[in-house]
Amino acid sequence: MKGRLTGRVLLYILNLGKYMEFKIIKRLLAFVPPVSAIVAAWFLAVPGPAAGTPDDLLKLPSYSTFQCAICHSVDRPSSTSAPLNQFGEDYKANGRVWNRTLALLNSDGDQCTNGFELDDLNGDGILDEPGNEENGNPGVVDCTIALTKQTWGIIKSIFSNE
Numbered sequence: 001m002k003g004r005l006t007g008r009v010l011l012y013i014l015n016l017g018k019y020m021e022f023k024i025i026k027r028l029l030a031f032v033p034p035v036s037a038i039v040a041a042w043f044l045a046v047p048g049p050a051a052g053t054p055d056d057l058l059k060l061p062s063y064s065t066f067q068c069a070i071c072h073s074v075d076r077p078s079s080t081s082a083p084l085n086q087f088g089e090d091y092k093a094n095g096r097v098w099n100r101t102l103a104l105l106n107s108d109g110d111q112c113t114n115g116f117e118l119d120d121l122n123g124d125g126i127l128d129e130p131g132n133e134e135n136g137n138p139g140v141v142d143c144t145i146a147l148t149k150q151t152w153g154i155i156k157s158i159f160s161n162e
């Protein structure tokens with residue numbers, strides 16, 4: 001009888017122990033963030049490429065030489081560091097579209113319009129010299145007026161109208 005009672009008491013203590021263990025594990029799990037939160041935190045901590053860059057590049061008439069540096073003041077913008085140069089700011093202010101308005105601006109203040117620098121003076125998205133690359137970077141002071149067939153044509157048309 002005494003042995004049975006001792007056995008029951010032991011069984012009760014063991015079960016209580018299991019219950020307590022379960023409760024402790026449950027409490028500990030409450031402090032562990034869900035897997036989705038860990039994954040999200042990892043993505044936020046690891047810099048990825050800047051979100052807008054590839055799509056925005058494709059909207060410009062030419063970009064093969066300067067690429068990201070057309071809009072950003074760093075060569076390799078990331079999701080955590082993608083400062084814009086003045087052309088990038090103007091492009092953003094223009095609703096992220098390339099058009100005549102943006103082509104006629106001279107964002108960087110050198111001697112060439114954005115349109116000349118990206119080889120699309122009128123901003124219609126069609127290169128002035130098919131197959132050409134950028135004549136300059138519209139976000140960097142790097143361009144002096146260069147005479148091309150198109151710019152010479154424009155200069156001539158200005159004087160022929162007088």
Ligand SMILES: [Ca+2]
Nearest residue numbers: 108110112113
């Ligand atoms: Ca310029």
Ligand SMILES: [Ca+2]
Nearest residue numbers: 120122124126
């Ligand atoms: Ca054009």
Ligand SMILES: [Ca+2]
Nearest residue numbers: 137138140142
């Ligand atoms: Ca320039």
